Amino acid sequence: QQPVQSPQAVILREGEDAVINCSSSKALYSVHWYRQKHGEAPVFLMILLKGGEQKGHEKISASFNEKKQQSSLYLTASQLSYSGTYFCGTYQTGANNLFFGTGTRLTVIP
Amino acid sequence: NAGVMQNPRHLVRRRGQEARLRCSPMKGHSHVYWYRQLPEEGLKFMVYLQKENIIDESGMPKERFSAEFPKEGPSILRIQQVVRGDSAAYFCASSPQAGRETQYFGPGTRLLVL
Numbered sequence A: 001q002q003p004v005q006s007p008q009a010v011i012l013r014e015g016e017d018a019v020i021n022c023s024s025s026k027a028l029y030s031v032h033w034y035r036q037k038h039g040e041a042p043v044f045l046m047i048l049l050k051g052g053e054q055k056g057h058e059k060i061s062a063s064f065n066e067k068k069q070q071s072s073l074y075l076t077a078s079q080l081s082y083s084g085t086y087f088c089g090t091y092q093t094g095a096n097n098l099f100f101g102t103g104t105r106l107t108v109i110p
Numbered sequence B: 001n002a003g004v005m006q007n008p009r010h011l012v013r014r015r016g017q018e019a020r021l022r023c024s025p026m027k028g029h030s031h032v033y034w035y036r037q038l039p040e041e042g043l044k045f046m047v048y049l050q051k052e053n054i055i056d057e058s059g060m061p062k063e064r065f066s067a068e069f070p071k072e073g074p075s076i077l078r079i080q081q082v083v084r085g086d087s088a089a090y091f092c093a094s095s096p097q098a099g100r101e102t103q104y105f106g107p108g109t110r111l112l113v114l
Helices: none
Strands: A004-006 A009-013 A018-023 A028-036 A043-049 A054-055 A061-064 A071-074 A084-092 A099-101 A104-109 B005-007 B008-014 B019-024 B031-037 B045-049 B052-054 B063-068 B075-079 B086-093 B109-114
Touching: A004 A084, A009 A018, A018 A084, A018 A104, A028 A061, A028 A071, A043 A061, A071 A084, A099 B045, B008 B019, B019 B086, B019 B109, B031 B075, B045 B063, B045 B075, B075 B086
Parallel strands: A009 A104, B008 B109
Antiparallel strands: A004 A018, A018 A071, A028 A043, A028 A084, A054 A061, A061 A071, A084 A099, A084 A104, B005 B019, B019 B075, B031 B045, B031 B086, B045 B052, B063 B075, B086 B109
16 A cells, blocks of 8 residues: 655755656555655645646646556756655545655755 | 644653653644654554544554544553554644645654663
8 A cells, every 4th residue: 555656765966857756556536745854754745636737846846647646756956955855645545544655865965 | 823743852761661642733633643654764654533533543553552632632642561663753743624635744753662
């Protein structure tokens, strides 16, 4: 039931782009993206509902393909502040709770 | 508007003692979720509660763990007779409506069992 994220880790230089993928073997109602910095709470980034949405948040955007049960998070022109671990959380159809992926550790270096 | 509050932020217990973790949801939120996170791992769902009701406890260990969300006061996650394997960060999240709404996380309680 836990979604699978890829890659597990990525290192970027400032200004570079990255894509983080999240896939599930179950039918999904929604996908939620969070960023967590070391020792801190996860911070909500965005929610995507079924219907093939794509949303944007400054230079961070995401897409959700419900037919493929996949979501991707796009980070463009990365900044040092983007460093952290990114988690996708999925609401499966009929479930009451979020299932979180294993996380993608993103490190942005100068 | 205060966010989700958790206390204590750090808790040290010896094996066999009890740990009580508290969570006050955001104002206007009546749905609370508890998650456990081991070092370098993801968030594992434990339990979902509404006021005075446990909605889903499918992620809770069968023994020693319990949770409540009384009509008045914070939600409490209780771990009896703690063992070293209980050492983890415990996060609480809240949402305004049922199930599929955005969940907002508290700062977490880091439990260390000696």
